[in-house]
Amino acid sequence: MHYGIIGAGAMGYRFGVLLQENAGVKVDFIDTWQPNVEKVREQGGVYAARNHENRHLVPIDIFYPEEYKGQPDAWIIFVKQMQLADVLKRCAPLFNDQQIAFSAMNGMGHIDKIRQYFADDKIIGGTAMIATVLNGPGDVDFIGEAGAGEMHMANYTEEINPQIKAVEADFKAANLNPIVTDNFMGTLMAKVVFNAVVNTLCTMFELTMGQFIEYPGAKEMATQLMNExxxxxxxxxxxxxxxxQEEIDSVDYVSRIGNPLHYPSMYQDFSKGRPTEVDYINGYIAKLGREHDYVCRTHEFITHEVHLAEMMRKYKK
Structure with a gap:
């Protein structure tokens, strides 16, 4: 299959580079961040490393939405939740009724936006327990050993149709370890509830995942948030x-064994002065609860705490 990556950031690069290098499929990258696009063009590709080693240049084709003329079979969408609506609007002329749209973005909110452009049976949602760091424009670092981590994916209609099987085959060849399910919301929420513990707490206290799990009360904190x-x-x-319990155990394993040196993506945004996606993670869980007569008091409090930490950055300059 031919893939178009919308959003050449940490995860967009990881999926695209692994599909290109391991699965041998055609991949085009579409991005709207000018420093990134221009840097890739200047150096002839993206520099990719794994665990800060073997940094090498991977030749890629990158485009702004308005100049792209390709017709991929499937789009892979990795854009920050706050930017997605505008990016999809710019990309809309590139979409057609035959294309698949896959996204494994952090948080929730993106599916409703994607549904404005793609039919339900063409939408695949996913999660990715894969750590990646964007060091800067055209420079990405894959965290974890090759083949480590896994991802889940489900069709919006919860059918296991030929299209999702085709994507699954390419993802397997790319060494992304996909697992197909027939439970769309349950699949997506598994990553949201995980991130609502690790991403948020590591960001507020500027910790790696290993530093977080070292705290004796980390499991108790994870349990409280998971229960809500x-x-x-x-x-x-x-x-x-x-x-x-499986989710709580996952927080412990990934933090202690899988990626102890990793700063989660929310922290990467926070540390660079960008808005975080907390409203789409803890805030989404809190909103979901209130819509069904249940108050997630810890998630609501933590959402405010992250926004307070964002505001306080102006006093640290």
């Missing part, structure tokens, strides 16, 4: 793909 998340999902009729 699962209570909200149950009231909303969302059947999760993993149990509460």
């Amino acid at each position: 998340s699962y209570d909200a999902c149950e009231r909303a009729g969302i059947q999760m793909i993993s149990t509460r």
